[in-house]
Amino acid sequence: MRPVGSPTPAPAIRPRRRPDLTLPLPQRDPALAVPLPLPPPSSTAMGTPPIASGQPLPTPSLSDLERVRRIGSGSGGTVWMVRHRTTGRIYAMKVIYGNHEESVRRQICREIEILRTADNPFVVRCHGMYDQAGEIQVLLEYMDGGSLEGHRITSERFLADVARQVLSGLAYLHRQKIVHRDIKPSNLLINGARQVKIADFGVGRILAQTMDPCNSAVGTIAYMSPERINTDLNHGIYDGYAGDIWSFGLSILEFYLGRFAFGDNLGRQGDWASLMCAICYSNPPEAPQTASSEFRSFIACCLQKDPARRLTAVQLLQHPFITHQSSSSSSSAAVIPHP
Structure with a gap:
């Protein structure tokens, strides 16, 4: 029995018998992995540049676009000035009449997606296309001065x-x-x-x-x-x-x-x-x-x-x-x- 007040002896340090041993890391089953959600995309306010060069801007919902006035018309369709209700951004909308075959519609969709990637200050931007009730509607950048014709x-x-x-x-x-x-x-x-x-x-x-x-x-x-x-x-x-x-x-x-x-x-x-x-x-x-x-x-x-x-x-x-x-x-x- 140790006398009261006597110092406590330090514990003896025992050397590891197998210093080469390590604990294995747990293996995670990839099928059970749950990824973190991505942050929501930023809103496309008026004047907001494309997210990245060559990448199309998100296409506004057709229901969010209101027609302001007609700015041109012809035998094939009509051009409207439209406003995005949420941001106030102005676009030009080309409404093309006529029923198109399914193969033609698919080709148009493919081509429009290519055109949407065009990113140049000297080319009118194509923001997307809507296909509804037999009409093809193409959403374009609005140019307030109109064409140079005449x-x-x-x-x-x-x-x-x-x-x-x-x-x-x-x-x-x-x-x-x-x-x-x-x-x-x-x-x-x-x-x-x-x-x-x-x-x-x-x-x-x-x-x-x-x-x-x-x-x-x-x-x-x-x-x-x-x-x-x-x-x-x-x-x-x-x-x-x-x-x-x-x-x-x-x-x-x-x-x-x-x-x-x-x-x-x-x-x-x-x-x-x-x-x-x-x-x-x-x-x-x-x-x-x-x-x-x-x-x-x-x-x-x-x-x-x-x-x-x-x-x-x-x-x-x-x-x-x-x-x-x-x-x-x-x-x-x-x-x-x-x-």
Whole structure:
């Protein structure tokens, strides 16, 4: 028995007999694992950028969209300005009439999903599609300035800036292996900030439907390249990218002239034969002598009969008309409607 007050001896430290032994970690059955829930997606308020480049924004519910007013109509459908009730964000909604076969609808859905990934400041964003009661409705970015159709651009500086923006959008689409096939003034939209964007890329080609009275068969043919109308001109080979450049050049020249480059009334009275002959067999339109040499050269680089001789969108962005004029672009450039 230890006397009271005597110190307690320290316990003896026994060495481990097997220092190499370890306790095994418990093995978890993956089938029983319960993942933690992901955080809810953030709301897409007005002006909120895409979550990531190339990733589409969430499509608003159709029931959350209210029609504000009609902004365009044609034989194939109607374009509405719509407002998202929750955020107040404004969109353009294209309502396309007609019953489409199931195979066509599936193709449209696939194409729209591709178009939704397009993320470029010079291309109108496609936010999604709704298929309800026999109508296909496409939700698009709203451009408050409307299209450039029927406008004359008198300043080469501003025209160069318009051309630069359209070419930037075309270069992006072509890098994504997307051919527009219907570049024309009515498909080039502008907003209050003087931003110009390409619209209806892919959608018009997929549906082959009209969205406004001017988007008729004649209007479409008017901006087609010669080799697209007459395949014999290029041994049956059609380069869609070069075709877009022809349509672009014709549109830019129309802005400068204030009229259709092949003639104001050509094809307007249903004389399609004269229109197609002019495109396929006459000399390409030229910019007038009153224009600068840079602009005349620029138009000539676009409107070549031989598609192989047309410059690409990337090459045209390096043309002196773009690089020289755009660098000194003036905000006071005039846009004058057709007389």
